[in-house]
Amino acid sequence: MVKKSKFPDVPQVNELVRPTVQALLSLGGSGTNQEINDKVYEITQLSDDVLNIPHSTDGRTQIDYRLAWARTRLKLIGLVENSSRGVWTLTKPNLNINDYDFELIQQSFDKKRRKSRDKLKINSEATAPFELADEENPNVPDWKEILLNKLYTIRSDAFERLSQQILRESGFIQVEVTGKTGDGGIDGKGIVRISGLLSFHIVFQCKRFKGSVTPSQVRDFRGAMQGRTDKGIILTTGTFTREARKEATREGAYHIDLIDGNLLCEKLKDLSLGVKTKFVEEVIVENDWFDSL
Template structure:
């Protein structure tokens, strides 16, 4: 049979984890190829980019959606285990197949889907795909992939060691054009002892202005008192500008406070951090590149 769509893969993929043991993506590839009786030709079909197998790609998306719905969880690289919620779903005789509409019953999945909205606040699934142009479908697909990768990036950042977090922040800031060299920024930024790092980096190569950086790998929301403390620290750090990075979020009070003071402070939450990593190619690698072209009307002017 042809390779099934990713929604058809979700339930049998969840069944693989029924035994409660850890299972890898490689195991899933073998199990589902047998489950759907895929031929060698089916398994060798690749995406138009030629960079990935179709059935690997669809299994990957099925896994992502099960994970976002809290039905499975990651235990280590490319290794997953079923959750209590997932076991409960498998015990429900009325739930024999899964799709996005079913997963919307879970708040975590609903929140994940609501992130992928366009400027008109409408998600792609609400459109009839036949109403979309090929370019619109490509744009929406790219946004969905970007969101999925950003979510995975943030999850991995939260699970990394303090030493790796320090290295990541230094590399990102330098890639964005701050801090001078990796060596300079690495010397300027160090561990603060509270699951965070801080230091002063150059705003430009010449060091004409300095930026005080503080980054906290926290789960707790950062409130106004923490930002007030940070603003006060700028005075003693010879810096008029500051960047506060967190893997969590800032309260509304914290966001309002930075707009009330003269000091220039930029707040970067976990989602922003992952988005910058995606944009500046830190922690990600390129698997395909598409260049859209149009007919050059001027060329044909005689």
């Protein structure tokens, strides 16, 4: 019996594979996570209500979570590759999308997943990529969910200090937490220096919650920035609505950089702030090799 989806209006992962390829083609063969997601939103023409459905507590929306798995599927069957800088690239930039049977792609993915689970049974200490937390294993939390759940428990001033440290470790200087009341939501300030020559003053706002930042909150923060800084950053453990992202980059207004819960987790991992990466040796018994003797 086919299991009913908890979010029937959100396309399943297998339904997002083809739009993901279409998005990459329209972007010239490569794109960042957000560029690909935004282009898929256009292609699928999903409503804003659907686009803003949160995924559990891992800092992403449900559609973005499934799009991440769509990219993973394409990578596993060799159609895309990704760099350490988070850029996804088609392995065949001039491919004709009509030459690909995405039903067969789904079958190929299922075959690789079964093999991965077989390896896991052989070596219980191995970590198979499909067992981390996908749409078929919703009860298995991934590291981002665990990390965000921890961040929800710390005090607001601790989250401000963490944001300060993230900016410092990322190359910002003179980073201060101001935390003044009635300061229009500005929690801190700093300076970013480019190539040792140019410098820009920045202010930042910290939002430690599970919800979505709205466009009105972005506008309020921009209002507080006026005449006081060159750039603004909002860091949140939650998400940004699509309208908030549009507002942050609205033409003719101060552009504001947005760091959502998902990107926040990635930054903490990259900077080794409260997150350690452990490489585990995986030993695989090749049954086919012994059968060929």
